[in-house]
Amino acid sequence: MARIPKSKMSHLSYEELVHDGNTSSVDGWDFSWFEGRATEERPSWGYAKAMSNRMGKASAGLDLQTGGGEVLNTVEKFPPLMAATESWPPNLALASKRLGARGIVVIADRDQPPLPFANEVFDLVVSRHPIAVCWDQIYRVLRPGGTYFAQHVGHRSGFEVSEFFIGPQPDNMIRSPDTARAEAQAAGLEVVQLKFERTKMEFFDVGAVIHYLRKIIWLVPDFSVEKYADKLKGMHEYIQTHGSFVAYSSRFLIEARKPLA
Template identity: 60%
Template sequence: MSIRPTHAGRPFGELVAEAAAAPVEGWDFSWFEGRATEERPSWGYARAMGERMGRASAGLDLQTGGGEVLASAPELPPLIAATEGWPPNVAKASALLAPRGVVVVASPEGAPLPFADGTFDLVTSRHPVKAPFAEIARVLAPGGTYFAQHVGPSSVFEVVEFFLGPQPEEVRRGRDPRGERAEAEAAGLEVVDLRAERLRIEFYDIGAVVHFLRKVIWMVPGFTVEAYRPRLLELHERIAAEGPFVAHSTRHLIEARRPRAL
């Protein structure tokens, strides 16, 4: 989907300064309106997650960000918790979700989940850095489900490689859904659905690129405007001359169940 860009004709310094000052907490992407577009996966993760939460008795949302996706669920289970590892997001998610009875727990990525075995019949996550399948299997009740949308391999690598250069093949293959299926099965889960799509992204001005790299910090680790100013200026001039910078995200939907007898 394309839109009419509303900021592309503005000066480089103005666009970059505005993007560098914009807040990046949470997973609210409304700042990109008029600046960038991204196709959405056909399966409608937020809607499908909300339907499952409405039927669950105990739910857990992993790496919830600012809680925006979980908050979109029309109904939540009687027992509902979320984890998040980045302190600014913990505060934002707590403020958003506490009125709906969600306990937001600060839990660093890679740490054991702070919940008892078999607590939840539904675990969800949208774009986890890495899904901890062994821990997910442990906290799921027998017959419980992990339902998530993951980032796939080489996602938005047009942007990554513009700034970092060509990446090793093992990096490009990271997050492969086939590998994640194997990890889930090794943890004792049964994968019942796995779908992948490649989706078009258009960046209409350099401010959108700066905001994206500040928000999705693992794309170009250590990104700052000062460190990458020459490349940013080059990309700004390219967008001005050629139109939107096009990239592609990859996403996969995964649904896995804990057997009733592990």
């Protein structure tokens, strides 16, 4: 017997779920919208807390690609010098409002080199789920002995969702932890910590899937409700039958240090 869907929106019709997922705001990296509609396990290392502890001991910190500033805003004590970057205008506005209230400068940056900072300014550079990582630039702005501490999205993250809509995808190892280690070392950094985990995601209604694909745009780059109407109907029927759609995210924690000499 099929499970009863867990979604708090299960009383809505298919058309209402599609409309809700397609019209809700996807600005920022606040995922509270998914409460009661989708879940994702968190990696065991607890990035936000670990990052906050490091910030409390730093003298100059930088958060790259801060999104709406949601994660950085969880830091309890900021260093005397603190800055953040963001490229997407809606996120930039959110971050500027949220972090500006705490005295943090948020700088518009295109996520392309060079970073808009002088050499050897920061003793701690952090990032959560960066789209692109410019290791040479991270090395340049770090002080000798400084640290890059970040949580990255790994290879084949959420591919079960991608492949439902667009078929089998190549195993892109560009985002693998081994690739990150090699690139960090090539830039002159010493990798002192590297952890990898795959964690379970579960979607309980098709509206949550739509919202997710609109937010994580690289999973199905040409996604639209109109173009994938048949697939969405199939997804809805699958969830109605099985109670949820399960996928797996991949995350890795990397800590790299700039040598003193």
